[in-house]
Amino acid sequence: MKFFGLPLFILLSFPYLLQANLSSDYYTKSCPEFEQTLVQIVTDKQIAAPTTAAGTLRLFFHDCMVDGCDASILVASTPRKTSERDADINRSLPGDAFEVITRVKTALELKCPNVVSCSDILVGATRSLITMVGGPKVNVKFGRKDSLVSDMSRVEGKLARPNMTMDHIISIFESRGLTVQEMVALVGAHTIGFSHCKEFASRIFNKSGENGPVGMNPKYAAELRKLCANYTKDEEMSAFNDVFTPGKFDNMYYKNLKHGYGLLQSDHAIAFDNRTRSLVDLYAANETAFFDAFAKAMEKVSEKNVKTGKLGEVRRRCDQYNDYKG
Numbered sequence: 226m227k228f229f230g231l232p233l234f235i236l237l238s239f240p241y242l243l244q245a246n247l248s249s250d251y252y253t254k255s256c257p258e259f260e261q262t263l264v265q266i267v268t269d270k271q272i273a274a275p276t277t278a279a280g281t282l283r284l285f286f287h288d289c290m291v292d293g294c295d296a297s298i299l300v301a302s303t304p305r306k307t308s309e310r311d312a313d314i315n316r317s318l319p320g321d322a323f324e325v326i327t328r329v330k331t332a333l334e335l336k337c338p339n340v341v342s343c344s345d346i347l348v349g350a351t352r353s354l355i356t357m358v359g360g361p362k363v364n365v366k367f368g369r370k371d372s373l374v375s376d377m378s379r380v381e382g383k384l385a386r387p388n389m390t391m392d393h394i395i396s397i398f399e400s401r402g403l404t405v406q407e408m409v410a411l412v413g414a415h416t417i418g419f420s421h422c423k424e425f426a427s428r429i430f431n432k433s434g435e436n437g438p439v440g441m442n443p444k445y446a447a448e449l450r451k452l453c454a455n456y457t458k459d460e461e462m463s464a465f466n467d468v469f470t471p472g473k474f475d476n477m478y479y480k481n482l483k484h485g486y487g488l489l490q491s492d493h494a495i496a497f498d499n500r501t502r503s504l505v506d507l508y509a510a511n512e513t514a515f516f517d518a519f520a521k522a523m524e525k526v527s528e529k530n531v532k533t534g535k536l537g538e539v540r541r542r543c544d545q546y547n548d549y550k551g
Contacts, residue, residue, distance in 0.1 A: 247366035256337035267350045270325040278354035279418025280319035285351040291383045293530030295372035296343035301544040312380035343543035344369040360474030361516035363523045370537025387489040391498045409504040410518035415466040416478035422456035440493045442485035479509035
């Protein structure tokens with residue numbers, strides 16, 4: 226079997242060959258209202274629910290870091306198949322992020338049915354929301370198809386967890402073709418959004434040190450302990466990743482790390498590991514350098530291992546495959 230004149234086994238072995246069809250003007254003729262519709266809906270949603278930007282950015286990473294940006298994270302589980310979104314690490318993904326993608330998809334299906342993929346909507350919405358909250362312009366391309374598979378078993382080991390060692394986190398990013406420099410820039414996404422108390426409870430409630438966790442500002446640690454005192458009874462309790470400018474995309478996250486205001490154990494590790502510390506210092510001192518590095522890394526992530534041609538489909542509904550029989 227051949228696609229674009231090349232044997233299928235070559236395309237599967239070298240997935241970057243599938244990226245040739247992506248372009249910034251992919252929908253100019255097939256769905257001319259794509260950009261205007263997407264931007265208007267995500268703008269309205271962000272105004273109504275200010276945490277939408279952070280949630281959608283997180284949804285982007287949890288989709289793209291597994292098997293490429295293919296909207297596999299959006300597929301709902303069925304009695305016969307548990308999808309990616311029900312993997313343990315994905316269960317706390319916010320509803321606002323899923324909702325904004327659904328809204329855009331619904332509107333576009335009315336304007337140009339069966340044309341715009343859910344994966345392109347997720348990438349485009351993430352791009353627009355980053356800029357909307359003060360972040361850099363990310364130049365993204367379109368033309369992706371949606372995955373034909375979403376399997377919970379494919380998630381584990383492809384997404385970093387807060388309690389992982391820096392060696393482990395670096396290895397995960399490297400396995401996706403990302404450098405340490407790109408990893409440090411992408412972690413800057415923690416400049417917006419929040420984390421649930423259970424993700425850092427073991428850090429703030431440990432007994433090591435009279436003033437709390439090593440490397441954390443003592444007063445900050447004390448406030449977090451008050452905030453999360455009942456986290457075992459209320460799993461929704463959370464804290465902002467960036468305590469000073471939680472809703473603004475800026476370089477404050479890196480500045481916080483240098484002064485003991487890193488929320489997660491992985492935040493602390495990235496600030497002091499010899500492989501990453503100099504980059505944290507750079508981005509803390511130079512927001513332009515951070516923005517440039519973040520935008521380039523996002524563009525790279527958005528184009529890795531995408532599905533095109535017959536390796537995917539344009540879903541009519543983002544939460545189910547086109548051949549779903551109920």
